[in-house]
Amino acid sequence: MSVYQSAARILKDALEKKGAVKTLVYSSDEKDKRKLFALVCETLKYKTSLFKILKETNLLNTYGWNEETCKEVFTVSDDIDYKYLALPLLYDYLYGKGLGKAGRIRSLITKHKGLVLKTFSKLKTEKEISDVIDHKVNKSSLPRYVRVNTLKATQDDIINRFQQEGWFLKTDYEPSLYCKVLKSLTESEFLVDPVIPGLLAFPPGTDFHSHYLNDSGAVILQDRASCFPAFILNPPPGSHVVDCCAAPGNKTTQLAAIMNNEGKILAFDLSKERLVTLQEFINKGEVTNTTVRCADFMTIDPTIKGCESVEYILVDPSCSGSGIAERRNELTDDVRSTAKKRLRKLSRFQSLLLQHALSFPSAKKVVYSTCSVHEEENEQVVEEVSQKFQDKFQLEYILPEWTMRGKDGYNCSKFCLRLDTNQHFTNGFFVACFVLKSENCNSQLVNDINSEQLDEDMPTNNNHKKKRKLSPSPSPSRKDNGISDECEVKKEKKSKKKSKKKKHLSDDEESIENNQTHVEIKKHTKKKHKKKHLSDDEEIKEHSKKKKKKNKHSSKNLEVSENEDDNVEIDSSIPKNKKKKKKKSHLIYE
Numbered sequence: 001m002s003v004y005q006s007a008a009r010i011l012k013d014a015l016e017k018k019g020a021v022k023t024l025v026y027s028s029d030e031k032d033k034r035k036l037f038a039l040v041c042e043t044l045k046y047k048t049s050l051f052k053i054l055k056e057t058n059l060l061n062t063y064g065w066n067e068e069t070c071k072e073v074f075t076v077s078d079d080i081d082y083k084y085l086a087l088p089l090l091y092d093y094l095y096g097k098g099l100g101k102a103g104r105i106r107s108l109i110t111k112h113k114g115l116v117l118k119t120f121s122k123l124k125t126e127k128e129i130s131d132v133i134d135h136k137v138n139k140s141s142l143p144r145y146v147r148v149n150t151l152k153a154t155q156d157d158i159i160n161r162f163q164q165e166g167w168f169l170k171t172d173y174e175p176s177l178y179c180k181v182l183k184s185l186t187e188s189e190f191l192v193d194p195v196i197p198g199l200l201a202f203p204p205g206t207d208f209h210s211h212y213l214n215d216s217g218a219v220i221l222q223d224r225a226s227c228f229p230a231f232i233l234n235p236p237p238g239s240h241v242v243d244c245c246a247a248p249g250n251k252t253t254q255l256a257a258i259m260n261n262e263g264k265i266l267a268f269d270l271s272k273e274r275l276v277t278l279q280e281f282i283n284k285g286e287v288t289n290t291t292v293r294c295a296d297f298m299t300i301d302p303t304i305k306g307c308e309s310v311e312y313i314l315v316d317p318s319c320s321g322s323g324i325a326e327r328r329n330e331l332t333d334d335v336r337s338t339a340k341k342r343l344r345k346l347s348r349f350q351s352l353l354l355q356h357a358l359s360f361p362s363a364k365k366v367v368y369s370t371c372s373v374h375e376e377e378n379e380q381v382v383e384e385v386s387q388k389f390q391d392k393f394q395l396e397y398i399l400p401e402w403t404m405r406g407k408d409g410y411n412c413s414k415f416c417l418r419l420d421t422n423q424h425f426t427n428g429f430f431v432a433c434f435v436l437k438s439e440n441c442n443s444q445l446v447n448d449i450n451s452e453q454l455d456e457d458m459p460t461n462n463n464h465k466k467k468r469k470l471s472p473s474p475s476p477s478r479k480d481n482g483i484s485d486e487c488e489v490k491k492e493k494k495s496k497k498k499s500k501k502k503k504h505l506s507d508d509e510e511s512i513e514n515n516q517t518h519v520e521i522k523k524h525t526k527k528k529h530k531k532k533h534l535s536d537d538e539e540i541k542e543h544s545k546k547k548k549k550k551n552k553h554s555s556k557n558l559e560v561s562e563n564e565d566d567n568v569e570i571d572s573s574i575p576k577n578k579k580k581k582k583k584k585s586h587l588i589y590e
């Protein structure tokens with residue numbers, strides 16, 4: 001079935017308010033879910049005009065659009081409503097990429113192209129469909145952010161590459177005026193972010209999706225706001241990290257870059273489909289320190305081997321997505337996202353997830369983030385959890401120079417950080433950071449704040465560790481990292497076999513296998529290993545299976561869905577040297 005038929009189904013359900021677009025897309029059978037999601041979202045944005053064109057052309061009553069003739073040309077599932085099938089086809093024909101790749105189904109439109117084009121231009125002239133143009137402007141009003149994947153290239157390499165293409169790096173401005181300059185970028189200018197290391201900003205509407213640097217994984221297209229959580233967690237190379245809700249993986253790859261691929265990341269997510277994307281990101285970005293696990297994080301026992309040593313945890317759970325700028329329009333779930341009942345449910349789920357993370361015995365730094373603007377999902381969660389865990393954890397006063405803090409009226413407000421679309425030209429976002437009371441974690445704690453110190457902790461974008469250079473020509477990504485990792489693991493196993501008398505399999509023996517779903521961690525083949533001989537990951541897996549059955553707090557029981565799509569993300573702070581402290585500065589960078 002073509003993507004247009006899948007889109008037709010989803011458009012119908014979305015417009016009849018049977019579910020959120022994201023959920024509908026991810027539960028569909030369509031292979032290329034990203035493509036489907038984009039097609040549905042774009043079509044919805046133009047729906048008023050598309051319906052007008054449909055009505056004016058009377059297209060559905062023209063030859064070719066009845067069931068019989070359609071079925072002569074291609075297979076259309078019985079449950080497809082032709083009205084909704086026309087919408088994505090018309091969208092691609094008039095506004096999108098054209099119908100070049102639509103196959104025979106394109107004839108439904110191209111057979112009548114004279115009529116369609118004439119009607120389109122007539123309605124435009126009569127300003128009947130001017131709303132379309134407005135929408136396009138809104139849609140692309142945010143800058144295009146690009147994170148340098150420091151596992152594959154240095155910031156300087158990437159800047160050079162863009163300069164060679166004719167881009168001009170703007171540096172002649174006061175750092176405190178960054179956001180103003182950002183707003184007025186000309187077509188060929190770009191900027192280096194003053195807060196997030198390795199983040200570049202290009203003018204709104206710049207499309208790098210098919211750029212070779214993106215294809216090769218040397219850069220990642222990630223929104224500015226979504227770079228903050230990993231940047232704030234800042235796990236040192238060699239540390240042990242958990243990313244509780246990892247897919248599609250922008251923050252996981254950012255964490256790996258911060259850690260310079262040293263140490264271990266355990267990346268959990270409930271969604272197999274989304275983990276496929278995560279695995280692709282990992283392969284493309286040459287991330288080698290991450291183990292991916294399809295599991296409900298709530299079912300993971302924090303005390304079992306493999307988890308008991310985890311020190312840094314990122315909690316970036318599903319949320320309403322109300323901060324995502326592109327979503328704030330008539331077609332998405334705004335009504336749904338603000339429904340009190342739904343927010344309460346999300347809030348409860350987020351709180352339990354955060355509490356679970358804080359119960360990891362070695363946890364010393366836990367960052368909580370959402371791309372929601374609602375207090376229920378942000379300050380209220382942090383307030384409740386910080387009170388419950390006040391004996392062990394306290395909130396860190398993150399990025400003191402950042403003036404937009406949490407919403408007033410909570411004890412936690414000033415320790416939280418918010419990003420706002422109008423002020424910061426990025427998606428609406430929320431971040432808070434818990435640190436172990438006895439830990440200093442390289443930064444000020446709630447109790448330590450004093451005004452003189454505020455200027456001193458400002459990180460700069462100079463603290464990049466130099467990475468290997470980009471090859472002179474665009475570097476192809478490693479094709480199937482999962483498989484090559486497996487080979488390496490096998491070799492290692494062989495050599496170890498001779499001398500091995502260990503009871504437990506070591507962590508190094510774990511590998512991510514590209515099995516059917518590409519996400520399950522490889523099972524060790526030796527059947528004779530009993531439970532007590534399981535590797536860390538197998539132990540986690542076993543435990544998770546058991547706990548799933550009985551855990552009444554399993555997030556599935558909470559029936560929470562959405563927003564799983566804060567999927568514009570990026571990389572950040574590579575410490576210059578493990579032992580050296582971060583550079584400080586006195587900038588105000590908002």
Ligand SMILES: C[S@@+](CC[C@H](N)C(=O)[O-])C[C@H]1O[C@@H](n2cnc3c(N)ncnc32)[C@H](O)[C@@H]1O
Nearest residue numbers: 245248249250251269270271296297318555564
């Ligand atoms: C906002 S998205 C995460 C985005 C991700 N951190 C990134 O940067 O790309 C939330 C994710 O949480 C996952 N999720 C929801 N409930 C979960 C649970 N109980 N355990 C693990 N993952 C969960 C969803 O499948 C979704 O992929």
